[in-house]
Amino acid sequence: MGRARACWLLGSLLIGLPRLCAAVPSTACRHFDVPAQPLATALIAFGRQSNLQVLTDGAAVARVRSPGVRGCLGSEVALADLLQGTGLGFSFSGANTVAVTPLAARAASRPASPPTRELAPVEADAMVARDRGFLAMLTSTAARDDAALIDVPQSVSVITRDLMDAQQAQSVADVVRNVAGVQAIAGAGGLPSFRIRGFDTGNGLIDGMPSSIAGSGDLPPLIGLDRVEVFKGPQSILGDSTGNTFGGLLNVTLKQPQDRPARVLQYALDGGGRTSLGVDLTGPLHGHPGFAYRLIAYGGYTDHSVQGYRNRRNGYLAPSIAWQDERSRLVVGYQRIANRLPVPDHLVLLGGSLSQASPFGVLPGYPGDYASYRTSRLYYLFDRQLDARWTWRSRGQYVRQRNASSAWTLTDPQPGGQVLAIAQQYRYGDAYASLQNDLIGTFTTAATEHTVTLGLDYARAHVGHIEDRVGLDSNPFFDFNGTATLPPAASVLTPADDQPQPGSPWQTDTGLFVQDQWAIGQRWNLIATARRSAYEVFAVDAQGRTVRLRRVRWVPDAGVAFEPMPGATLYASVASGFQSLSYLGSDGRLLPPALSRQVEAGAKFELFDHRARLTVAAYRIRLDHSYLLVSVQQPGFASLGPGQTNRGAEVELVGRLASGLDASLGYTRARIANSDGTAAPGAPRQRLDLWLDYRFRGAWLRGWGIGGGVHARSRSLGQSSDFSTRYRVPGQAEFDLALSYRTPRWRVALGAANLFGRRLYAADFDETFVPVRTRTRLRLSGSVDF
Numbered sequence: 140m141g142r143a144r145a146c147w148l149l150g151s152l153l154i155g156l157p158r159l160c161a162a163v164p165s166t167a168c169r170h171f172d173v174p175a176q177p178l179a180t181a182l183i184a185f186g187r188q189s190n191l192q193v194l195t196d197g198a199a200v201a202r203v204r205s206p207g208v209r210g211c212l213g214s215e216v217a218l219a220d221l222l223q224g225t226g227l228g229f230s231f232s233g234a235n236t237v238a239v240t241p242l243a244a245r246a247a248s249r250p251a252s253p254p255t256r257e258l259a260p261v262e263a264d265a266m267v268a269r270d271r272g273f274l275a276m277l278t279s280t281a282a283r284d285d286a287a288l289i290d291v292p293q294s295v296s297v298i299t300r301d302l303m304d305a306q307q308a309q310s311v312a313d314v315v316r317n318v319a320g321v322q323a324i325a326g327a328g329g330l331p332s333f334r335i336r337g338f339d340t341g342n343g344l345i346d347g348m349p350s351s352i353a354g355s356g357d358l359p360p361l362i363g364l365d366r367v368e369v370f371k372g373p374q375s376i377l378g379d380s381t382g383n384t385f386g387g388l389l390n391v392t393l394k395q396p397q398d399r400p401a402r403v404l405q406y407a408l409d410g411g412g413r414t415s416l417g418v419d420l421t422g423p424l425h426g427h428p429g430f431a432y433r434l435i436a437y438g439g440y441t442d443h444s445v446q447g448y449r450n451r452r453n454g455y456l457a458p459s460i461a462w463q464d465e466r467s468r469l470v471v472g473y474q475r476i477a478n479r480l481p482v483p484d485h486l487v488l489l490g491g492s493l494s495q496a497s498p499f500g501v502l503p504g505y506p507g508d509y510a511s512y513r514t515s516r517l518y519y520l521f522d523r524q525l526d527a528r529w530t531w532r533s534r535g536q537y538v539r540q541r542n543a544s545s546a547w548t549l550t551d552p553q554p555g556g557q558v559l560a561i562a563q564q565y566r567y568g569d570a571y572a573s574l575q576n577d578l579i580g581t582f583t584t585a586a587t588e589h590t591v592t593l594g595l596d597y598a599r600a601h602v603g604h605i606e607d608r609v610g611l612d613s614n615p616f617f618d619f620n621g622t623a624t625l626p627p628a629a630s631v632l633t634p635a636d637d638q639p640q641p642g643s644p645w646q647t648d649t650g651l652f653v654q655d656q657w658a659i660g661q662r663w664n665l666i667a668t669a670r671r672s673a674y675e676v677f678a679v680d681a682q683g684r685t686v687r688l689r690r691v692r693w694v695p696d697a698g699v700a701f702e703p704m705p706g707a708t709l710y711a712s713v714a715s716g717f718q719s720l721s722y723l724g725s726d727g728r729l730l731p732p733a734l735s736r737q738v739e740a741g742a743k744f745e746l747f748d749h750r751a752r753l754t755v756a757a758y759r760i761r762l763d764h765s766y767l768l769v770s771v772q773q774p775g776f777a778s779l780g781p782g783q784t785n786r787g788a789e790v791e792l793v794g795r796l797a798s799g800l801d802a803s804l805g806y807t808r809a810r811i812a813n814s815d816g817t818a819a820p821g822a823p824r825q826r827l828d829l830w831l832d833y834r835f836r837g838a839w840l841r842g843w844g845i846g847g848g849v850h851a852r853s854r855s856l857g858q859s860s861d862f863s864t865r866y867r868v869p870g871q872a873e874f875d876l877a878l879s880y881r882t883p884r885w886r887v888a889l890g891a892a893n894l895f896g897r898r899l900y901a902a903d904f905d906e907t908f909v910p911v912r913t914r915t916r917l918r919l920s921g922s923v924d925f
Contacts, residue, residue, distance in 0.1 A: 206223055318828075
């Protein structure tokens with residue numbers, strides 16, 4: 140009997156031994172070579188060398204440096220050395236997973252309790268846990284270096300991938316509606332324009348690099364994006380000095396190759412006949428250690444819009460490959476965007492108010508009116524840890540764009556319903572290249588830390604030959620009350636109608652900047668930046684000759700952030716911007732650039748156990764002069780338009796408010812005053828954008844979720860194309876709803892936009908183009924992992 144018991148006990152120990160070993164990290168000696176560097180990238184190197192999955196929180200490791208570790212050590216000893224002096228500790232949960240958390244949080248919780256903050260795995264894209272649900276933790280573009288959003292002394296809004304998916308967003312224009320102070324306004328060419336804090340933005344950025352030089356560049360579809368960032372206030376410091384950056388800039392971050400394999404098929408159908416299908420593939424390149432790939436392909440088609448414009452087509456192809464070792468990461472990618480966009484549904488004003496608009500059922504053009512945008516982009520992203528102190532970041536791209544359009548413009552409206560119909564056909568092409576190089580060094584003393592960035596930007600751009608045909612039909616008038624329809628615009632145009640414009644020579648812009656981020660103790664963060672922009676301007680003189688002029692401009696920025704208590708930051712900043720002007724004045728001299736300056740103050744609070752963030756900001760932007768008034772009597776000459784002052788307050792709340800409940804709230808109250816006393820068009824005084832998303836937790840409803848939101852604004856003004864007439868636009872509200880179901884391998888959602896079928900007008904328009912939406916739009920979307 141005793142022998143049987145002994146055998147049973149020995150067998151139990153042998154069976155339990157693997158489980159016991161699985162709960163204890165391996166003490167086997169491994170060779171580690173992780174130099175001193177930011178902790179975010181040090182943890183990535185540690186995870187690769189130890190073959191462990193590292194879980195951490197982006198806010199906990201942001202702007203923290205590691206002393207590094209070298210030698211043949213056990214994983215536990217190596218990680219302890221790596222975290223020495225950082226205020227962070229770790230705990231293993233199994234043989235292959237380790238969680239890095241603040242020591243204070245670990246001491247305050249009971250040993251058996253799980254971490255109260257959600258942790259995410261360290262990915263090999265050199266950014267650690269940037270986003271957690273709707274809440275973004277880090278930004279890598281605002282200061283051209285990785286930084287926690289709560290420490291940045293300016294208003295920065297980030298829309299995460301989870302928020303895009305919850306709202307069934309279809310484009311960047313849908314996404315930025317969540318951001319306080321930002322408007323997306325439909326354009327006659329099918330592409331939206333963006334307005335931030337009352338100013339039309341520049342061309343926008345893709346991974347921190349200019350997306351276009353013409354102001355009409357197309358952005359990638361959402362399947363190719365990881366997140367969307369909005370930086371508010373003048374942003375000449377980021378290098379886009381040729382675009383209007385007085386109110387802010389929009390940056391989209393592309394998806395990058397990942398080490399973990401993933402294969403996703405996405406689809407969408409909506410009640411308007413719009414369909415799309417996309418595939419997203421990523422993972423390691425087998426047989427090539429350190430290499431990973433990503434391939435994204437997408438196609439969309441719409442037969443016709445509600446009003447009757449036809450044949451919308453969208454195409455996107457984006458292969459990329461990444462290589463990474465312990466100190467370096469290189470991503471090389473290619474993008475091809477090909478979109479054919481019909482003219483958006485719109486009305487034409489036949490009088491002085493919206494009540495005198497053309498009937499929605501009468502098409503104000505030809506069904507085939509369109510604009511096409513084709514973009515090819517080759518780019519690279521390179522990061523290299525040089526030594527314990529210095530990091531090198533390099534970004535570069537070469538882009539070619541081809542735009543074309545063929546459409547009717549209906550102008551000079553009469554109360555009887557007649558308008559002058561002008562046929563237009565347009566072709567345009569350009570090419571440009573940009574290069575950014577940043578050298579980032581960190582210098583630490585007992586109580587302070589300086590992060591110094593030295594940057595050099597270089598850009599070349601060339602605009603090709605422009606074909607611009609404008610003409611009239613034999614019967615130049617179109618009657619909304621008649622039965623006649625308009626033919627294709629191209630059918631009434633001849634080569635004699637062409638008003639060609641020669642292309643411009645290659646234009647070169649360079650920028651040199653220096654930035655110091657100064658952390659004093661645990662409470663103070665200061666930032667000071669100066670940029671020297673050297674740029675070329677081409678203007679036409681009185682004799683019709685093209686004149687090349689070179690100019691230099693210095694732009695300073697400064698900000699301070701104070702943390703009175705953990706999770707709360709007070710900040711203030713001053714930012715400057717400028718835009719070069721390519722016109723000569725009546726004296727034959729180049730007009731001075733438009734200059735702006737913003738003063739901003741605000742506060743940021745991390746709420747609900749750091750799962751949500753509240754941002755409150757107040758700002759004032761002053762512009763010395765705005766738009767150009769081109770002289771008709773002296774072609775090629777211009778005078779300065781009036782300046783303006785924009786004031787406003789913004790409130791944003793984003794993140795998890797309770798178990799299963801996520802929210803995104805943006806509220807804006809703003810006032811724009813032109814220096815000449817005229818009212819500013821397209822500027823609602825108030826705006827509210829709210830989205831709530833709830834995931835059910837009960838056993839019966841697990842996997843189900845419901846979301847809903849509202850986009851509301853106060854009244855605004857439209858403006859006639861000759862600037863002489865203002866049109867009152869009433870306030871309005873749009874309500875959206877979505878029901879979703881998720882499993883580990885597939886997801887599906889059914890949503891309704893404009894739930895109550897209201898007639899919704901754009902906040903800004905002229906008499907020839909009044910964008911309008913009239914119906915509820917049902918949308919079925921989903922994805923499958925395969």
